[in-house]
Amino acid sequence: MSVLGNFNYVIAITLSMIGLYVLIERGNLIKKLVGLNVFQSSVFLLYISMGKIDGGTPPIHYEGIAPFSNPLPHVLILTAIVVGVATLSVGLALVIRIRDAYGTIEEDEIQALDAESGGTE
């Protein structure tokens, strides 16, 4: 199958790379967390795309409608979405504490402050 036929996968990969780039390159901690969210969602898109069947319907039994799309990726991703929010909330709590301690949420300023105060502290 051509790359174009698997358009969903290409988009999922592109989105994940944008998310990864925001995560590793941007210096602002909140922006990093948003990047992590984009990265996560792109993986969700990949999984859900794999579960789709042409002409399929949502996997809910009703008067013999068939075929159903695969319910297993849906279950995995339901769990993953909720865990993602748990990660996000802990990350945001850490950002707020970092801001309390350093007065900034820019990564390079934090590193500079650390270097001033003797590095390993």
Added chain:
Amino acid sequence: MIGIGLLLFLLLTATGILLVRNLFAVVILSGIYSLLMAGTFTILDAVDVAFTEAAVGAGISTVLLLAALGVVGQEDRGRNRRALIPIAVVVLAGVMLIYAVPEMPPFGSPEAPIHVHVAPQYIEETPSVIGIPNVVTAVLADYRGFDTLGEVTVIFTAGIGVLLLFAGRRRKYK
């Protein structure tokens, strides 16, 4: 066709998140991104996931991010590293992944390995064994109930983590 439009909008929104400096705008864009993702999930037949993404991704995440912005302020001073390494890593990983895409089973094919393993059994058994019409709920709460217990444990742990992080909060900076 709607699906392709949604995917292109997702791409636009993600690029917006990458380029916009104002953190408030970034947070709202991430909410829009989640909502578009929920729409895409609906088109891909994952209605339960779409509900969750709309409620949790577009709702709760956005509220949490806005609450955090209320504390830390909304300016991104734009100190990016501008190093070559992040771009190289991202492009290299992306090219390798896209190189693997043609090897994937065709999108939507009923003969893909994922559809011929255990999934047909779950779909077939659910009405008689579990007794409810929704297969996703049946797998989530019954067949894989322990997974869901683990998920709840993770949320509980995260809740304790957040509470502990805020418990000894002393503000050096206002």
